[in-house]
Amino acid sequence: MSIFSAADTAKPASQPVQVRGACPHDCPDTCALLTTVEGGVATRVQGNPDHPQTGGVLCNKVSRYTERTYHPERLLQPLRRCGPKGSGQFEPVSWATALSDIAARLKAIAARNPEAILPYSYAGTMGQVQGESMAGRFFNRLGASLLDRTICSTAGGEGLTHTLGGKVGMRVEFFAESRLIIIWGSNSIGSNLHFWRYAQQAKRDGAKLVCIDPRKSETAEKCHEHIALLPGTDAALALALMHELITHDWLDHDYIARHTLGWQALRERALQWSPERAASLCGVPVEQIKSLARDYGQCLVDQQPAAIRLNYGMQRVHGGGNAVRAVACLPALIGAWRHRAGGVLLSSSSLFPVDKAALQRPELLAGRTPRTINMVTIGDDLLRETSPKFGPKVEALIVYNSNPVAVAPESGKVVQGFAREDLFTVVLEHFQTDTADYADFVLPATTQLEHWDVHSAYGHTDALLNRPAIAPLGQAKPNTQIFRELAAHMGFTETCFADSDETLCRAVYGDKIDFTELLDKGFATLKLPDAPFADGHFPTPSGRCEFFSERLAAQGLDGLPDHVPNYETPGSSKEFPLAMISPPARNFLNSSFVNVKSLRDIEGEPLLEMHALDAAARGITPGAVVRVFNPRGEYLVKAEVSPRARPGVVNGLGVWWRKLGLGGSNVNQLTSQRLTDLGHGPVFYDCLVEVQLSAPQPALRTA
Numbered sequence: 001m002s003i004f005s006a007a008d009t010a011k012p013a014s015q016p017v018q019v020r021g022a023c024p025h026d027c028p029d030t031c032a033l034l035t036t037v038e039g040g041v042a043t044r045v046q047g048n049p050d051h052p053q054t055g056g057v058l059c060n061k062v063s064r065y066t067e068r069t070y071h072p073e074r075l076l077q078p079l080r081r082c083g084p085k086g087s088g089q090f091e092p093v094s095w096a097t098a099l100s101d102i103a104a105r106l107k108a109i110a111a112r113n114p115e116a117i118l119p120y121s122y123a124g125t126m127g128q129v130q131g132e133s134m135a136g137r138f139f140n141r142l143g144a145s146l147l148d149r150t151i152c153s154t155a156g157g158e159g160l161t162h163t164l165g166g167k168v169g170m171r172v173e174f175f176a177e178s179r180l181i182i183i184w185g186s187n188s189i190g191s192n193l194h195f196w197r198y199a200q201q202a203k204r205d206g207a208k209l210v211c212i213d214p215r216k217s218e219t220a221e222k223c224h225e226h227i228a229l230l231p232g233t234d235a236a237l238a239l240a241l242m243h244e245l246i247t248h249d250w251l252d253h254d255y256i257a258r259h260t261l262g263w264q265a266l267r268e269r270a271l272q273w274s275p276e277r278a279a280s281l282c283g284v285p286v287e288q289i290k291s292l293a294r295d296y297g298q299c300l301v302d303q304q305p306a307a308i309r310l311n312y313g314m315q316r317v318h319g320g321g322n323a324v325r326a327v328a329c330l331p332a333l334i335g336a337w338r339h340r341a342g343g344v345l346l347s348s349s350s351l352f353p354v355d356k357a358a359l360q361r362p363e364l365l366a367g368r369t370p371r372t373i374n375m376v377t378i379g380d381d382l383l384r385e386t387s388p389k390f391g392p393k394v395e396a397l398i399v400y401n402s403n404p405v406a407v408a409p410e411s412g413k414v415v416q417g418f419a420r421e422d423l424f425t426v427v428l429e430h431f432q433t434d435t436a437d438y439a440d441f442v443l444p445a446t447t448q449l450e451h452w453d454v455h456s457a458y459g460h461t462d463a464l465l466n467r468p469a470i471a472p473l474g475q476a477k478p479n480t481q482i483f484r485e486l487a488a489h490m491g492f493t494e495t496c497f498a499d500s501d502e503t504l505c506r507a508v509y510g511d512k513i514d515f516t517e518l519l520d521k522g523f524a525t526l527k528l529p530d531a532p533f534a535d536g537h538f539p540t541p542s543g544r545c546e547f548f549s550e551r552l553a554a555q556g557l558d559g560l561p562d563h564v565p566n567y568e569t570p571g572s573s574k575e576f577p578l579a580m581i582s583p584p585a586r587n588f589l590n591s592s593f594v595n596v597k598s599l600r601d602i603e604g605e606p607l608l609e610m611h612a613l614d615a616a617a618r619g620i621t622p623g624a625v626v627r628v629f630n631p632r633g634e635y636l637v638k639a640e641v642s643p644r645a646r647p648g649v650v651n652g653l654g655v656w657w658r659k660l661g662l663g664g665s666n667v668n669q670l671t672s673q674r675l676t677d678l679g680h681g682p683v684f685y686d687c688l689v690e691v692q693l694s695a696p697q698p699a700l701r702t703a
Contacts, residue, residue, distance in 0.1 A: 019469035020522035024448040026123035028459020029194045035469035053460045076474025079442040088437040103489035114143035116395040124401030127453030128508045134483040136360030146372040154679030156315040159324030162549040165539030166350030170343035176201040177341035179304040185314030187217035190586040216644045228646040229282040232317035232566035238326035240278030241293045242270035250297025252335030259536035262548025305339035310346040317686040319564025321678025326561035332545040340530040352456035353512035376682045382417025400428035405435040406591040409671035412633045444476040451478040452501040454508040461526040465518040568688040576688035582667045585653045609642040609651035627694040636663035
């Protein structure tokens with residue numbers, strides 16, 4: 001009998017039952033969930049206390065997941081556009097009508113050139129099954145353009161790969177034993193809550209916590225020290241720390257000799273970065289740099305573990321990949337990897353043995369090599385005509401697990417592209433998002449409480465299984481089922497399109513992880529050493545921590561990490577003198593949860609945090625409506641004069657849906673489509689603006 005039998009799925013029952021699951025959202029914590037079901041209705045979502053990483057604790061967002069699942073505006077039937085693009089006017093249709101019409105349009109386009117069809121997806125769910133399994137098969141069989149999914153983490157991922165060998169690092173639970181924790185580019189309280197629990201345990205035991213972030217976040221407030229550097233200067237700070245480690249001989253010479261590559265070259269470069277030089281560039285006091293280096297070096301002297309928790313904020317600038325490379329070199333200099341509570345962690349995702357080929361079946365490409373389009377540049381790509389350089393004009397777009405009209409940079413161009421009457425757009429969604437407003441068809445997808453999935457993590461080392469707690473609401477269907485049925489309407493007869501979600505769940509790890517353990521417990525811990533690089537054995541070509549990367553040098557790039565200036569360097573423009581970063585609002589996750597009323601009520605409205613000096617210079621008072629602008633566009637928002645902003649930097653909290661903004665836009669009206677030095681990622685925090693008072697505006701619209 002199938003392991004996914006009727007006994008496993010939630011049925012109406014007289015007694016409450018609890019169903020084990022996993023949080024699907026783009027967060028390092030990947031929590032284990034328990035959903036209470038009464039009479040077929042999910043009444044509560046809580047953290048699974050049996051999962052050590054979750055410990056029964058959820059963030060404020062996911063603890064309200066039933067409110068999201070049963071939201072009165074949840075999409076529960078297929079919709080077809082009946083008004084102008086962007087108007088959000090739709091009429092209900094049957095699944096048969098929707099799938100037949102979609103297939104007919106895609107067939108006609110594919111007959112001319114299948115590369116004129118583009119999928120667009122990211123991390124609306126991080127699930128391996130509801131993400132790119134059946135969808136990947138469908139688009140491979142179709143021969144559609146490939147999507148370079150770069151909008152979040154690729155710069156940092158490439159930086160780690162060319163230094164440590166992959167997205168690898170120390171295990172998160174051992175931060176609790178660290179004596180010095182540097183939280184670099186992360187508001188852990190809002191975006192990595194369970195790491196913060198370990199950091200707090202270490203703090204109670206006497207550890208020092210230092211936060212490096214342009215914004216005085218909730219996390220920075222609770223650390224012993226906050227270094228409020230200018231956006232895009234992280235590599236300079238890391239190189240200055242190296243300078244001090246070298247000049248004071250706070251170095252583990254034995255570890256460097258045995259387990260690193262390119263030390264002499266890195267030493268020469270670091271010695272060019274005095275604390276004074278870095279302080280001038282970073283906009284921080286010299287003594288802060290010297291003090292941090294002293295604390296870090298003292299951990300070597302005292303043989304105490306020092307740990308660095310990186311997150312992705314620091315890599316969303318031109319030099320983001322190099323910045324991560326520079327920081328990732330630091331633990332090897334003091335031999336921090338010798339301790340299980342020492343080293344660095346940005347992402348653990350490379351540790352998971354996901355069999356992507358088994359899930360996505362690249363052999364369906366049948367020898368074709370479709371063009372690749374970077375998701376960051378979707379605004380430009382949708383506005384391009386057919387050309388020898390870029391290939392065919394995009395004629396059809398299928399969006400799932402993403403809301404590009406809200407989250408993609410330079411959104412004025414994104415909106416212009418989505419508004420094309422000749423662009424056929426299909427959106428799989430839970431709600432009528434900014435992107436769904438521009439669709440020709442909107443297909444109702446299930447939420448995490450309604451489908452099967454398997455999850456890896458990038459902030460810990462446990463794999464998780466998600467069981468459906470309730471039956472799909474209305475006519476909603478899992479992504480997998482939507483693409484199965486669409487494949488059938490396209491006439492695809494390959495047997496892989498009949499694979500069940502059970503088969504897909506088992507295929508995620510193959511025989512590398514015991515699937516029975518996932519079924520029994522809901523999670524399985526990877527079998528890894530406590531201190532993975534105590535004796536070297538990095539997964540690089542050399543087996544060493546590569547200060548110098550031969551692979552980068554072979555590409556004509558700098559083999560050593562260096563400070564790469566922003567495209568839009570703070571202080572470089574009189575016309576646009578303020579740097580702007582756009583960190584996430586604490587109660588949203590990218591553009592998810594924005595329409596959950598209880599969470600939006602906590603956030604209140606879109607805000608721009610400004611330092612008092614910058615506000616006063618412009619005659620801006622708290623609560624004033626301001627116009628934030630640069631050559632890419634303008635954004636109307638209320639100003640909050642706040643100590644969270646440092647002088648010269650404004651914080652445009654995101655990512656609000658455009659339709660909920662004062663002027664029908666959000667902060668991404670101002671961000672650019674330029675790419676990072678490594679990984680072709682976005683540069684959301686590499687952005688200069690000016691701010692001025694605006695005329696009074698009407699109140700915010702409501703969802």
